[in-house]
Amino acid sequence: MPSSVRFLTVRMFSLLLLLFFHLRACHSSPSMHPLCHDEESHALMQFKQSLVINESASSDPSSYPKVALWKVDGESRDCCSWDGVECDRDSGHVIGLDLSSSCLHGSIDSNSTLFHLVHLRRLNLADNNFNNSEIASEIRNLPRLFDLNLSMSHFTGQIPVEILELSKLVSIDLGWNSLKLQKPGLQHLVEALTNLEVLHLIGVDISAKLAVLQLDQNKLAGQIPSWIGNHTLLISLGLGSNILHGPIPESIFRLPNLEELDLQENLFRGTVNVGLLRSRSLVSFQLNGNNLSVIGNSNDSVALPKFQILGLGGCNLSGEFPSFLHGQNHLEFVELGGNKIEGQIPKWFMNLGTQTLWHLDLFGNFLTGFEQSIDILPWNNLRYLRLSGNKLEGALPIPPRSTIIYQVSDNRLTGEIPQAICNLTSLVILQLSNNNLNSKLPQCLGNISNSASVLDLRNNSFSGDIPDAFSSDCTLRAIDFRQNQLEGKIPRSLANCTELEILNIEENKINDVFPSWLGIFPKLRVLILRSNRLHGVIGKPRATFEFQRLQIVDLSDNCFWGKLPLEYFRNWTAMKTIYKERPLYMQVVPSFQLTGYGMTYPFDYSMTMTNKGLCGKPLSRKCGNGEDSLPAAKRGSAAYAIEFGWKVVVIGYASGLVMGVILGCVIDTRKYEWLVKNYFAGWQR
Known part of the structure; x- marks a missing residue:
């Protein structure tokens, strides 16, 4: 190509680029925003002309007539510049109209040009006087509305059913008007408007025949309207899981x-x-x-209802066990957790609901034990029992055979695990952690492994071998035996637990070689063997699929020697998982579905990872005896305290490759430098 042609081509290309950037700059200039559409400016003017300005029409002292300067000629002809009008910056359509406290007086009927503004997203006409107008059915012509405020504006009559067609509504305020909500009723309104978060209906007449009002989980804000207490025919009122505040009107009770x-x-x-x-x-x-602070019945002559479901968790109950529960012999579901109840669980309470009670939650109180000493708790149909976070002393209470969830962690229990615990063949979750239980684990503990998902015995004083008795149809998903005095080998019957996701036996006295046979577990994600007496060479994996789901592994403070085979790093690809939507480095099943009971139970789990206690190179001493090995990481020392649950697990370096493969023995220095160079250098940048 001749040089003159090339020069001309370059010049033309440069001119095109300059023109492109000039057009982009002009497009982004505020002065070049599109003008209001003619049909919308005319609709606004006709709406203005259908009303009059009357200073007494608005009660706000700062009110003023926003429409007074609206004009369709001269410099102010662009309605996007009018007071109270908001336009889309790209299309020029009117998307917001705020005429609150504008001293407007007159009627709004079905012919109002207000309903021609079909692109409206926000409409605020509060604090005006619309002369007892009804809300016209033509409100359906504004399907993009997500914020509607007609409060204190002298609207009257029935709220039209057409309002249910405004499916994008997030906030509605119709308060302080002479309105009725009958057809549709309040229940229908909330069920139809699924995006609704704020609903204000103060002063609105709800049907006197209202019998059921269920508004659970609707993000409702504000206080409970006092008019609800006037509906004496109400048999069911559900306002749970909202953001309501203030005191509860006594009329409700x-x-x-x-x-x-x-x-x-x-x-x-x-x-x-x-x-x-x-x-x-x-x-x-x-x-x-x-x-809230719940107090008992101060008048013994007034009999309380016979409760079946009683939820008073976190209600500041204090002192002895609440005496107002006397005589409540129909109890099925009781939540009293997170209070300040002291002393013993009284004998009279243990005699209540012996055939009906299936859910009992007393966690997080100051309970010290049971007044009546019995072998097995008396509630014959109990399924859920949570006694965690109290000050229970003495022997482990044994729940009935029907129990599927039993949590008694964080107490002061002592002694052994009775043989009777092995009869709980319906158990799904057994948590006995953070107590002072001791002696050997019963051999029959394997009996519950064909029903249980979680077996948590951590931080007690159990000794002896782990029973080699896991059943052939083992269903366990999490085993946590850490911080005990367990000895011997990792039981080979554990290979039956093919659903296992978490295995933690840290800080025991397990004397075994590296359990490479666990590599066949298809779902194992967490393997923590830290601070034991494991020894020997870690051989190469026999297949590429070994430990393929493993995301966290901690082998520190043992006496392994030799080199960690490179093949493991190739197998542990699950450690590299990064979620673009959310920067999580591990995610596991959020909850257990308890088959046959219609329940979903979330199980939370925590662990501690260690990185030699100093994030530097391995020590130069080789493993030989106990004096040469690294000391166990102390609680509260330079270890990573990482909380994670079945909902979400967040752990590791910013890159997401989590390797707690921290060996308490020396790794060849050249191999170590090669590992850092190839696996960590990029992430540390």
């Missing part, structure tokens, strides 16, 4: 026909006296998860 009251998981505060409950039919009463 006086509803005479109420059977179910669910106010749990909100932000309510104040004091609740259960003696205020007036409905003899009330069987379900739940206040869990609020900032």
Whole structure:
């Protein structure tokens, strides 16, 4: 190509680039935003002309007529510049109209040009006087609305069913009007508007025939409207899992026909006296998860309802076991966790609901034991028992055979695990951790391995061998025996537990070689063997699929010697997993589905990883005897305390490759430098 042609081509290309950037700059300039569409400016002007300005139409002292300067000629002809009007910066369509406190007076009927603004997303007409207008059915012409505020504007009549077509609504405020909500009713309104987060209906007349009001998990904010207490026919009121606050109106507790009251998981505060409950039919009463203080019945002559479901977790109950539970012999579900209940669980409570109680949660109190000493707890149909986080002393309480979840961690229990625990063949979760239990593990413990998913015995004083008795149809998914005095070898019957995801036996006295046979487990993700007496050479894996799901491995503070085979690093590809949407380096099954009971139970798990206690090169001494090996990492020392659950596990370096393959013995220096260069250097940058 001749040089002159090349020069001309380059010049033309440069000019095109300059033109492109000039057009981009012009497009981004504020002065070049599109003007308001003519049909929308005319619609706004006609809406203005259908009303008059009257200073008494708005009550806010700062109110002023925003529409006064709207014009369709001159410099102000662009409606996007009008007070109270918001336009889309790209399309020029009117997307917001805020005429609150604008001194507007007059009627809005079905012919109003307001309903021509079909691109509206926000509409605020609060604090005006629309002369007892009804909300027109033409509201359906604004399908993009997500924020609607018509409060204090003299609207009247029935809220139209067409409002249910505004499926994008997130916030509605219709308060302080003479409106009725009957057809549709409140229940129908909330069920249809699935994106609704804020609903204000103060002063709105709800149907007097309202019998069931279930608004659970709808992100409702504000206080409970006092008018709810006027609906004496209510038999079920559900406002759980919202963001409601303030005190609970006493009128709610006086509803005479109420059977179910669910106010749990909100932000309510104040004091609740259960003696205020007036409905003899009330069987379900739940206040869990609020900032309430519940007190007992101060008037013994007033009989309380016979509860079946009672949720008073985290309700600041204090002192001895709540005496208002006397005579509650129909109990099925009891939540009293997270309170300040002291002393012993009384004999009279143990005689309640012996045939009906299936869920009992007393965690996080100051309970010290049971007043009545018995071999097996008396609730014959119990399925869920949580006594964790108390001050229970003495022998391990044994629940009935029906139990599927038993948690008694973080107490002061002593003695052995009785043989009777092996009869709990329905158990799914058994947690006895952080107690002072001792002696050997019963051989029959393997009996529950064909039903259990979690076996947690950590931080006790168990000794002897781990029973080699895991059943052929083992269902265990998590085994945690760490911080005990267990000896011997890793039982080979553990190979039957093919569902295993977590195995932690750190800080014991296990004397064995590296358990390469665990590599066949298809779901094993966490393997922690730290601080034992494991020894010998770690041989090469026999197949490329060994430990293929492993994400966390800690072999530190043992007496392995030799070199860690490179093939393991090739097999451990699961360690490299990074989730682009969320920077997680490990994620496991979030919950257990308890088959046959219609329950989903979340199980949380924690562990400690160590990185030699100093994140430097291995020591120069070789492993020979106990004096040469690295000391076990002390609690609270330079170790990584990593909390993770079946919901989410976050761990490791910023890159996501988690390797706690920290050996308490020397690795060849050249091999170590090669490993750092090839596997860690890029991530440390």
